Amino acid sequence: MLKGISTREDALLAIEHGVDVVYVSNHGGRQLDHSIASTSALVEVVDAVKGRAKVLVDGGFCRGTDIAKAIALGADGVGLGRMMYFALAAAGAVERMLERLVEEYRVALGLLGVHSGAQLNQSYIHHVEAIQHETALLSAFPLLKEVELD
Numbered sequence: 001m002l003k004g005i006s007t008r009e010d011a012l013l014a015i016e017h018g019v020d021v022v023y024v025s026n027h028g029g030r031q032l033d034h035s036i037a038s039t040s041a042l043v044e045v046v047d048a049v050k051g052r053a054k055v056l057v058d059g060g061f062c063r064g065t066d067i068a069k070a071i072a073l074g075a076d077g078v079g080l081g082r083m084m085y086f087a088l089a090a091a092g093a094v095e096r097m098l099e100r101l102v103e104e105y106r107v108a109l110g111l112l113g114v115h116s117g118a119q120l121n122q123s124y125i126h127h128v129e130a131i132q133h134e135t136a137l138l139s140a141f142p143l144l145k146e147v148e149l150d
């Protein structure tokens with residue numbers, strides 16, 4: 001497994017060297033500031049690999065829908081970094097966090113009308129240039145602005 005791939009060229013080198021798993025990652029953005037986001041690199045890496053190795057991706061995966069997006073873009077699986085630490089900080093609830101992620105992913109598949117991730121593809125992805133409206137207080141994703149709870 002080779003981790004830290006974010007270009008077609010490096011993916012092809014990895015394949016040349018016979019790796020089993022090409023792992024798309026910018027190491028959580030903790031190394032080179034402003035490096036390309038993993039999900040942005042994922043499509044060209046999947047295209048370069050052409051099924052000759054498994055493709056994993058990590059970087060910012062927090063919700064079941066995040067996982068669904070990665071699978072739709074061609075990843076075979078996703079990795080988690082900080083989520084493990086967040087769960088550890090929340091009374092060590094790593095198992096519960098993983099259960100919730102799996103459940104969210106399962107529900108997302110159902111709501112997308114498919115039985116498994118294998119049925120997802122890029123047609124399920126809609127690209128937006130910018131956030132189209134502010135998130136509301138009761139949104140599942142109220143992360144984009146600070147909210148005050150009385």
Ligand SMILES: Cc1cc2nc3c(=O)[nH]c(=O)nc-3n(C[C@H](O)[C@H](O)[C@H](O)COP(=O)(O)O)c2cc1C
Nearest residue numbers: 003025026027028058059060061079080081082083
């Ligand atoms: C505290 C910490 C230490 C890490 N150390 C390494 C490391 O030594 N080598 C490495 O390849 N990635 C390292 N990473 C990156 C993770 O392996 C992983 O790529 C990244 O955290 C995924 O993004 P996420 O945290 O948004 O899920 C580290 C991440 C964190 C949070």
